Amino acid sequence: MDIMVLNGDGIGPEIMDAGTKILKKLNDNFGVNINPVKYDIGARSLDQGKYKIENILEEARKYRAILKAPMGDPNLRNTGGTEIALDLILALRFDLDLYANVRPVRLLPGVSSPLIGYKSMDSINYTIIRENSEGLYSSHFGGLVLRDEVAIDNQTITRKGTER
Numbered sequence: 001m002d003i004m005v006l007n008g009d010g011i012g013p014e015i016m017d018a019g020t021k022i023l024k025k026l027n028d029n030f031g032v033n034i035n036p037v038k039y040d041i042g043a044r045s046l047d048q049g050k051y052k053i054e055n056i057l058e059e060a061r062k063y064r065a066i067l068k069a070p071m072g073d074p075n076l077r078n079t080g081g082t083e084i085a086l087d088l089i090l091a092l093r094f095d096l097d098l099y100a101n102v103r104p105v106r107l108l109p110g111v112s113s114p115l116i117g118y119k120s121m122d123s124i125n126y127t128i129i130r131e132n133s134e135g136l137y138s139s140h141f142g143g144l145v146l147r148d149e150v151a152i153d154n155q156t157i158t159r160k161g162t163e164r
Contacts, residue, residue, distance in 0.1 A: 002036075003066065005067045041071075105124065134158060
């Protein structure tokens, strides 16, 4: 199976290199047959006009999975002041209905943590799931700023979003 790999910015390419090495090991050792297809996409490539968001979305729809590195550069901003990469991140979430940000939390043997010694290693094992496409994300920075003193934004919560 081919998966799209978005290299991102900053430490993103380094993370994706490590991630694709892990995928290769999974292929070699377990025959999972995952073929990473790398794209040099992040804030810099968007800012330089190498890619358009519509083209990235069209390409992303061809894949069953996407491995995305951190994206963004605080120095590369839209005229409204938001980071350039955020437009792509939100477009991917909304277009592909990527509504769940899943964050597993557990202690791993041999990894330093301030929670070491708390009951047992197995006692810290839970998952945080954050809504990625509703709430304050839904307005896509359509809020209102009054005299740099007050910011107003709408939060959307739908029945579909709540039930999933």
